[in-house]
Amino acid sequence: MAVRVCLIGAGRAGKVHANSLSHHVPLGTLVAMVDASAEMLHASGDEFGVEHRFTTLEAALDWGQFDAVIITTPTFTHRELAVMAAEASKHVFLEKPMALTLEECDDIIAATNRAGVFLQLGFMRRFDPDFVAAYERIQAGEIGQPMLIKSLTHGPGLPPPWARDLKTSNGLLAEVNSHDWDCTRWLMGSNPQRVYAEVANFKGPKYNIDTPHFYDNVSTNVRFENGGLGNITGVCPCDYGYDARVEIIGERGIMQIGDIRGQAVIVGTNRDQGYITPIYRTWPQRFAWGYIREMEHFIHCIHTGTPPKVGGEDGRWAVAGVLAGTKSFLEERPVLLSEILDSAASRPAGGGS
Ligand SMILES: NC(=O)c1ccc[n+]([C@@H]2O[C@H](COP(=O)([O-])OP(=O)(O)OC[C@H]3O[C@@H](n4cnc5c(N)ncnc54)[C@H](O)[C@@H]3O)[C@@H](O)[C@H]2O)c1
Incomplete structure (x- = not known):
């Protein structure tokens, strides 16, 4: 029997997953939708x-005829919705960033563990054919131990107000660079240990953005626990299109993932202009296969009772990186991950859901 899915948040990311379920993942069926906006x-x-169709998750749960939820609402709602769904024994696919704080991440992990339901994070790059091939070749030792990883994500379009406010989203480092935080850790095979971030605001004035601490460019240096180094950059809004590329220098070689060209097509019609090649315009276009395969994986896991490959701990590490990077640029200094992790660990016993 098909896994019955309720989508919570029918906006941009929600529609990408609705499309995967409707056209590409036969073992999953989209049976219900929730959005606060009618x-x-x-x-x-x-x-x-x-x-x-429901305007609240509570109403959808009263009806209740589904096995799993996909949560694609703004970050500040993730904890409440994920915990509520888990407590109703629904499997949870949760979009990145997992939550705003490590405490919220812990609440989500605890609630899904208590309920015995699966939690998969929306890190679709882990299912993208290029990223998967690169990971497998690193594991096979082709370039030796990774020493330095440079990962960039440049997103088109001005983010909506909630996604550019540190209070509701943790800003660009979270909204755009969550994928880089996850992939650098995955590809390096080590957790981040110390970060130093610099930010800049070039286009804010043009868009009349007066949100405190708004930035549209970020460059973060990362030291990993195994001694490896990383650099994560983010630009949003990026006028030329969507761009996500990684370069990995290993002890024995170099590997590049991704291409600035959106298609293996070049066109020449004007000898003064030279060749023209399409660029990726959007993230659904660049990661089309990643979105389909991550949803196939989620549904397959529920069918077979196998835990998802990308779970709460991965989401929590990405949030920790984001928080360390934010603290770093706000306090203008390198920040140890232990500063972030220890303060979450010192939370009073019994706090949470
Ligand atoms: N994996 C990716 O590449 C990717 C890409 C884009 C967005 N995202 C993530 O997806 C999430 C949503 O982003 P988006 O760009 O789709 O936002 P969006 O604004 O396009 O859509 C969010 C929707 O959620 C609804 N909503 C808000 N609060 C709600 C609530 N409490 N209950 C039900 N519905 C509610 C809104 O009305 C809106 O329709 C964010 O976490 C974002 O980071 C991930």
Whole structure:
């Protein structure tokens, strides 16, 4: 029997997952949708032919005829929705960033563990064919031990207000660079230990953005526990398109993942202009296969009772990196991950959900 899924948050990312379930993952069925905006709910509900629509998760849970949820709402809602779904014994696919704080991450991990349901994080790069091939070749030892990883994500489009406010999203380091935090740790095979971040604000004035601490460029240096180094850069809004590339220098070689060209097509029509090649315009275009395969994986895990490959601990490490990077640029100094991890660990016993 197909896994019955309820989508919570029918916006940009929600529609990508709705598309995967509707067209590419036959063992999963989108049976319900939740969105706080009735307009968005009905527009997306009509687009994907979803019959059961609710404006709150509580109402959807009262109906309750589904096995799993996909949470694609803004970051500041993740803890509450993920814990509520887990407590109703629903498996949880949760978009990145996992949450705003490590305490919220811990609440989500504890709730899913208590309920015995799966938690998969929306790190689709781990399912992208290029990233998977690179990971496997590193594991096979082709370039030796990675020493230095440079990872960039440049996103087009001005982020919505919640996604550029540190209080509701943790800003660009989280919204855009969560994937880099996860992938550098995955590819390096080691946890981050110390970070130093610099930020800049070039286009904020043009868009009349007066959100405190808004930045549209970030460069973060990372030292990993195994002695490896990393550099994560983010730009958003990025006017030229969507760009996600990684370079890994190993003890025995170099590996590059991704291409600035969006298609292996070049066109020449004007000898003064030279060749023209399409660039990636959006993240759904660049990571089309990653989004499909991560959803296949989630549904497969539920079917077979196998824990997902990307879970709460991975999401929590990415949030820890984001918090360390944010502290670093706010306090203008390198920040040890232990400063972030220890303060979460010192939380009073029994705190949380
Ligand atoms: N994996 C990726 O590449 C990727 C890409 C984009 C966004 N995301 C993540 O997906 C999440 C959503 O981002 P988005 O760009 O789709 O945002 P969005 O604003 O396009 O959509 C969010 C939707 O959630 C709804 N919503 C808000 N609060 C709600 C609540 N409490 N209950 C139900 N619905 C609620 C809003 O009405 C909106 O329709 C964020 O965590 C974001 O970081 C991930």
